[in-house]
Amino acid sequence: MNAAWLPLTAIAASLLAAVIIFTLPEDARRLRTSINLLAAVIKITLVALMVGRVVQGDEAIFSFQIVGNIDFVLRADALGVMFAGLSSVLWLCTTVYAIGYLEGTANRKRFFGFFSLCVASTLGIALAGNLFTFLIFYEMLTLSTYPLVVHSGTDKALKAGRVYLRYTLTAGVVLLFGVVLLYSFTGEHSFASERGLGDYLGDHRALLTFIFALLVGGFAVKAAMVPLHGWLPRAMVAPAPVSALLHAVAVVKAGAFGILRIIYDLYGIELSVELGVTTALAVAACITIIYGSLRAIAQQELKPRLAFSTISQVSYIVLGVSLFGPFGTIGALAHLLHQGLMKVTLFFCAGIYAEELGIHCIDEMNGAGKRMPLTSLAFTIGALGMIGLPPVAGFITKWYLGIGAIQAEMYWVVAVLVASSTLNAIYFLPIVHRLWFRVGPAHGHGTWPNEQRLGRLETHGWLLWPAVFTAFISLAAGLLAGLPFSPLDWATRVAVGEYLQ
């Protein structure tokens, strides 16, 4: 039986939540909170159902005709469900966090409305069954994140919003051009096609390469690959839940996911390797990895440092994809999930430090571990994972990427991985050191920049628990990587599916 309603209702849940939130009055705080949480839970349930169907080897497909041969297709395949699962779980965490974070501030209706729209588009991106549908949700994501980026309405935020739009809309136009070219010449844009584009290799080699460059170039802007990353550090002016969402779930990942879809489901791995585009992509990814890490070291504030770390980390996904071979693929796919979990934890913690203690700069963090042990523990787990230390999830990724590189006989990639891990350690370990081993205001030396007692615990519970939860999952994803339904297990399932085709 084909459950067409599953992907549709999963998207409709957040869309409907957005519509309801927009129609509610600004001060209906309680109702808005319940609707947000209810929608998030419904979505997780629906995604879990889809996961169940994929395990049984049955993909839920919903489609209708838009025009001519163009259909609107939602298809819950293994890869899509993976991204959908990540976004729905992290949406719940981020919603809880955002409710606590924005308490008592203005424009919350607008915030949560667009927040829901943003997640609906992310889910649409995950489940899109062809490029046209993908494009619809991809542009929706661009538009629905703009009000979140400029949420505070300050000059700086508005400027960041302008830069964000300049980058993403231009990328959208490039992408549209690529998709139209591809469709006009091959009539092909479905992710489920068995044939792939191999037939066109003989006559249209240059054209295929050109289109590949357009498509990947369009996606690389959102994936913040150097030199197209300029918008991401500026967008850090947004509130912490938005940064968490942008970095861990929605925007950056949408770009990386788009590259995954192009290489695995549209061009096919063999064709990509044949065209020689994967090597170029690997080089670009490596440059981004090193450049992001170097820039991160130079940052004195916490959020920009995390932002440059994201630039570096997301390219691990791209790097894994461009290594021909199953291990690289597994590493890339697992990192999609792992990086989301770890980065969202780090941003949650950064937001907590800023709200509770007024900390924005790294040298203000001395001794924060004593004042806020749970937050700092979560931060430490995330940071260690980013460096790639066992047993946190980040280690698994780097391990698989290393094996993939060796199998593909690209030894320089291993060198890049080692260098990047060292750089990661250089910019994360001092923070951890400051947190736990330096003497600070908690020990009676000086004062916090702006301390507020937000809750009975070390901070407000709505802020604290999501961070602890995601930190716990990123630890568990590393420790229990061998269990079924762990990120690694699912990534392996997807990779096997791709390579056995």
Add this chain to the structure above:
Amino acid sequence: MMWRFGLVESTFAPMLTSHWALAAVLCLPLLFGALAAIFPPKRMWPVALACVPILVAGLYLLIDTLQADLLRWQWEFSGVSIAFRLNGLSILLLLLTQWLGAAAALYTPGLLRISEPERFARWLWPLIGTVISALSLAWLATDLLTLYIALEMMGLAAVAMLLLSGKVAALQAGMRYLLLTLVGSLAYLLGVALVVGYWGQLDLAGLAQVMEPGPVAWMAAALMGAGLALKAALFPLHGWLSPVHASAWTPVSALHAGLVVKASLFVLLQLWSLLLPDTFWAPRLIAWMGMLAIVWGGLIAWRAESLKTLVASSTVAQLGYLMVVFPLLIGPDISPLARALAWEGFWLQLMGHALAKAAMFMAAGNLILATGETTLKGLAGTSRRLPLSLLVFGVASVTLMGLPPSAGFTAKWLLLHAMVVSQQWLAVAALLVGTLLTAAYIFRFFRYSFMETAPRQRYQPLAPGMDMIALCLALAAFVLGLLAHFPLELLQGGSA
């Protein structure tokens, strides 16, 4: 091209009820408009009540057209025969006119209640009725004279509507518009005279049979084309458009930018595909002008100080999208695939733009009405105070930018596909650059609206439904984009 416009004989005689529906579609707007001038409606419900029979008649004709593909009425009056036709395209445009007209009419009572009472306000009703009847006539007409009558009725009623608001600026702009629209009509009439004098035919289908390309056809096409381009505000003849909208009432602007300028474009395309079926340069000239229009209109909108100027200048740029398609619709050596795609994209873009622009004018009108400010700077900070009006503006602007999931996007996809297939790379570039320019001027406004430091403005509550009508129009453009399949099938109908 002739069959695409439904200018062929139909074997199917319309039923008697279709005659009545046709009469209702053409006459009821006039009748109800006159009635409303005598008893001006103060609430929305009498207007809604008046809209019902007209819309029902339109839907009845839709069902008829779906069954028969092509309806054709013909009468003889003392040797002169008058014919109306209704094919997939004209029924779509007719329905668009009716629903947009209904939305504008429903919006009007609230507007008149809130804004200061005007002496001439009651005359708005018959003028709206006249414009809708004239537009319906323009979609149905099959001969040059009826087209002329429809255009003239429409143009004069539009001028009168614009003059109604009574401000000095409106009078100035209106008089200029009157002058130009008369010049346009004159040029058109000269073209008609040339055609009649040479071939002795007014009937379009008949003309197509006897007409042969040559200097006379070119001359006539040039005269008619210039006149219609002036009326349709095609670049570079668009100068009168912005001032006219700056001082007009909101429903008037919505009707005018959504439909009135489109009617002239429709007639232009129809006549040229008849008179210049295989001309290479004429459609290209239009296309080049269109490219300039996209850039120029975008730049004016980007520099605009007032919100209405922004919205009005965006019409110039959006008409440019339609002009760029001309070489794919008229001319020799166009592959059937490209022509079919361009044909679908053209009308989808036109319909999507009509809905979105009407919604946008209404949203802009609501913002201006509620705050009393007309400039972008004055409207800073509206995001907090008027979120719904701003949301409508946003939804409408998605269509104008051509971003998914709107009719603008689906149309752009079709047009890009057609252009890539026929390798018109310059046009592709124009469309893509247009997207970015549109985004630039739209988000310039949004940037102001998100400011939090703006002073608190005078706030005038809107009448219920004023935002909702605009929202429905803007969302209709989305639905049209996602379900484009249905209207487009109608467009291709009758291909047999």
